Amino acid sequence: MSTSIDVVINGQPRKIEEGTTVSVLLDQLGLGERRVAVERNREIVPRAVHASTMLAAGDHLELVTFVGGGS
């Protein structure tokens, strides 16, 4: 049976399965098709390595995108 680990996504604590990669997480959150930039512990995870980047317990993730804005 898989174990779950605690991470923080956009400020909210979440449990994810151990071994989850950034790509899998984005898919699980329904963001696979969306344009999203990922920061892990304040370091950007480039799109090219989403599939090979495995998340670890205690990771803080920021998932960001463009929204309407002016100044």
Add this chain to the structure above:
Amino acid sequence: MSDTWKLGDKTLSSRIIVGTGKYASLDQTRAALAASGAEIVTVALRRVDLTSKEPTVLDAIDRKKYILLPNTAGCYTADEAIRTLHLARELGMDELVKLEVIGDPKTLFPDNTATVEAAKRLVKEGFKVLPYCSDDLITCKRLEEAGCLAVMPLAAPIGSGLGIRNPHNIRLIIENVGVPVIVDAGVGTASDAAIAMELGCVAVLMNTGIAGAKDPVLMAEAMRLAVDGGRKAFRAGRMPRKDYANASSPTAGLIE
């Protein structure tokens, strides 16, 4: 005759840059952008809303038609602004960025010192920086020296709609910096945009002036026409001001 302007290696014919915030719907955003004639549109960067599957502003912006200009709205330090733009770069965007480092939440006036510092670092990293700043000539000169592609002094506080509070300062900036001057923030109605252009700004950036109108799409069109009118008036060169009347009908041949 074509009247284009250059921003780095981009040649632009529209002189209005519009924000994409505060609209009632994405349809309204889309219609207002089209009516404004803008070629560059600003966007902000925020956390993804994990609870919503609704379309986002990116669905309203045809990337083939518009150049995206990510901003650093809400950033209060150079480090935050730079971090935000690194994320924007990862999101995939055009090379231009709108730098703003805010100094105070009530006025949203810029922290000019931090803005100059951030500009220097971003230019070194290869960003093409358009900085929002005070209507202060010396700050604009420092931003030009830092390698910014243009300077964007405010006309009035962001979202205030108070118009060009200090036309004299804007004119001094235009006369004394070598990069394009774009008025950013404070334009409340069409005449404000026309005044900015008559002063000699190369373009005007606005959001609330359009989105905050009762009919944003109609106001977007009004702003486009005002920017165009103001620009043509600037190129035409206005008549000298005189203290007294000067009849425009002939004074000879009056009936007696």
